[in-house]
Amino acid sequence: MKKIAILGSTGSIGTQTLEIVREKQDLEVLGLAAGSNIQLLEQQIREFSPKMAAVWSEEKAMELRTKVADTDTEVVSGMDGLIRIATLSDAEILVTAIVGMIGIRPTIEAIKAGKDIALANKETLVTAGHLIMPLAAEHQVKILPVDSEHSAIFQALQGNTGNPVHKILLTASGGPFRGKKQEDLLDVQVEDALRHPNWSMGRKITIDSSTMVNKGLEVIEAKWLFDVEVDQVEVVIQPQSIIHSMVEYEDGAVLAQLGTPDMKLPIQYALYYPQRRYLPGDRLDFWKLRSITFEKPDMDTFYGLKLAYIAGRRGGSLPTVFNAANELAVQQFLNRQITFLEITEIIEDCIRAHKVIEHPTLEQILETEKETYDRINSRR
Numbered sequence: 604m605k606k607i608a609i610l611g612s613t614g615s616i617g618t619q620t621l622e623i624v625r626e627k628q629d630l631e632v633l634g635l636a637a638g639s640n641i642q643l644l645e646q647q648i649r650e651f652s653p654k655m656a657a658v659w660s661e662e663k664a665m666e667l668r669t670k671v672a673d674t675d676t677e678v679v680s681g682m683d684g685l686i687r688i689a690t691l692s693d694a695e696i697l698v699t700a701i702v703g704m705i706g707i708r709p710t711i712e713a714i715k716a717g718k719d720i721a722l723a724n725k726e727t728l729v730t731a732g733h734l735i736m737p738l739a740a741e742h743q744v745k746i747l748p749v750d751s752e753h754s755a756i757f758q759a760l761q762g763n764t765g766n767p768v769h770k771i772l773l774t775a776s777g778g779p780f781r782g783k784k785q786e787d788l789l790d791v792q793v794e795d796a797l798r799h800p801n802w803s804m805g806r807k808i809t810i811d812s813s814t815m816v817n818k819g820l821e822v823i824e825a826k827w828l829f830d831v832e833v834d835q836v837e838v839v840i841q842p843q844s845i846i847h848s849m850v851e852y853e854d855g856a857v858l859a860q861l862g863t864p865d866m867k868l869p870i871q872y873a874l875y876y877p878q879r880r881y882l883p884g885d886r887l888d889f890w891k892l893r894s895i896t897f898e899k900p901d902m903d904t905f906y907g908l909k910l911a912y913i914a915g916r917r918g919g920s921l922p923t924v925f926n927a928a929n930e931l932a933v934q935q936f937l938n939r940q941i942t943f944l945e946i947t948e949i950i951e952d953c954i955r956a957h958k959v960i961e962h963p964t965l966e967q968i969l970e971t972e973k974e975t976y977d978r979i980n981s982r983r
Contacts, residue, residue: 606693607874608634608653608718610685610709611700613643615805616723616749616870620698621647623871626883630874634688636701641667648676655691657684682708689713696874698749699724702807703930704923704972707731707965714744721873723749725820726930730923730968732827746828747873752821753828754869755847755860760829761877763852771825772849772857774841775900776800778812781842785904791943793936800842810933814946815900819911820929823922826915833915838908840898845887863887907947910954920960920971927975928953935979953978 607624611617612635624630636657637644648656648671655677658664664680671678679687682705689697689709697713698721699706706724713720714735722728728735739746748754752773760768779798780788796813797806811817822836839849849859862868863885871882902909907929914925932949935941941949953975960967 604629604631605695605874606631606633607696607698607721608632608636608688608691608694609698609700610636610688610706611638611698611702611723612647613637613640614700614702615808616700616866617698618643619867620700620870620874621651623867623874624651627880633694634691636685636688638701639663641670645670648674652676655679655688657681657688685709686712689718690716694718696721696747698870698874699727700749702726702805704730704927704969707735707968710735711738711965714738714742717742717744719745719747721747721749721870723870725750725817725824726926728824728827729820729926730972731965732824733918733962734965736827736830745876747876748828749866749869749873750821750824751864751866751869752848753825754872756825756829756850758860758872759848759850759858763850763858767853768829768831768835768850769853769855770851771829771831771836772839772851772859773818773821773825773836774839774844774846774848775815775818776812776844777840777842777898777900778815780813780904781840781898783904784901785944788904788943793939796936796943806937807930807933810936810946811929814907814929814943815905816907816911816929816946816950818900819908819915820926822908822911823915823925833912838900840900841895842898843892843895845892845895861887907950910947910950914954917959918961920963920967921954921957923963923968923971924953924957924975925950927972928979931976931979949979949982 632651632653634655635653657679661680668678686709696719700723704726710727799809825836826833844864846859849857851857914921928950932946
């Protein structure tokens with residue numbers, strides 16, 4: 604019985620992780636953490652009987668304590684609560700499916716406590732990869748990617764230790780606006796941007812996919828996960844979302860991982876690595892598929908991807924600015940305070956204004972996030 608804890612249990616990755624727990628019966632959930640959806644969290648507590656559950660606000664925690672008073676689950680709150688979930692003594696692996704830079708501290712503490720990390724929180728490596736990866740090596744902890752693209756790369760690297768990677772080919776669906784030009788996007792509404800053609804994801808990541816900023820975050824994340832330079836990561840539009848990513852080796856061989864667009868595969872692979880276990884669901888039918896197509900990304904229309912390469916190459920605190928500016932801009936777009944194209948304009952403005960810190964500490968990363976938020980909020 605493998606014991607796990609989940610940060611972000613009520614989100615898309617968290618709920619699918621619990622579906623796997625439900626199906627497999629050999630995973631035990633010791634800790635669950637959510638933002639504010641205490642109705643769903645209560646259901647999860649009653650089904651999976653964790654030792655501990657966390658919500659962000661103490662007010663919500665008090666409400667949840669009342670709801671689950673008849674259970675043995677301890678309810679905690681705030682950053683201290685997240686860290687307690689992340690460092691539960693018997694847990695072997697932490698699934699970090701929480702959204703935002705709030706996931707960095709708990710991940711660091713989990714690594715220090717010797718927990719393997721099933722990583723679905725992009726912000727952790729985008730902003731603090733220079734801290735996280737050496738720390739994981741020091742504590743001999745595995746960082747197991749849960750993003751479908753990074754999981755595909757990770758799978759394509761298996762059995763090739765010592766063979767240099769020439770290039771990583773990071774695939775993207777192109778999102779709901781593939782093939783559009785900037786003038787076509789002037790009147791995009793929230794509902795338009797949330798219609799992803801292939802994947803069912805949370806609202807924030809779906810907007811990130813529509814701007815292709817999500818792919819930019821993945822480029823920076825890949826640099827840290829796989830110890831490559833940003834310019835060794837090439838984005839390839841693969842509209843069918845069948846090839847999840849590829850690795851090109853020095854001899855020209857390209858290894859790819861293919862599958863249906865189902866996040867349960869990378870989640871399960873991370874939970875059971877290095878084993879592959881049966882996963883129910885659709886299988887690729889090549890006779891129905893007939894063809895797989897490829898396109899170059901349009902970095903003029905989807906300028907956020909170009910900005911990610913700029914931030915990733917420069918490094919230091921600039922990826923934090925890229926990430927934080929996008930995070931708040933997307934929130935404002937979802938709240939209908941700004942237009943779709945203003946998301947990228949805000950990111951560019953913040954990048955241009957920032958004075959880079961070369962090797963930021965965690966405190967400097969969080970301060971950079973605050974400064975970026977302050978700059979954006981001062982626009983209003």
